[in-house]
Amino acid sequence: AEIVSLEEAAVLLLGEASDSLQLRS
Incomplete structure (x- = not known):
């Protein structure tokens, strides 16, 4: 493994978090 x-x-x-922030704004 x-x-x-x-x-x-x-x-x-961080990538997922930035995507979420971009979707919100």
């Missing part, structure tokens, strides 16, 4: 680094997970979360 591949280990996902915290940095990689953070990038994915």
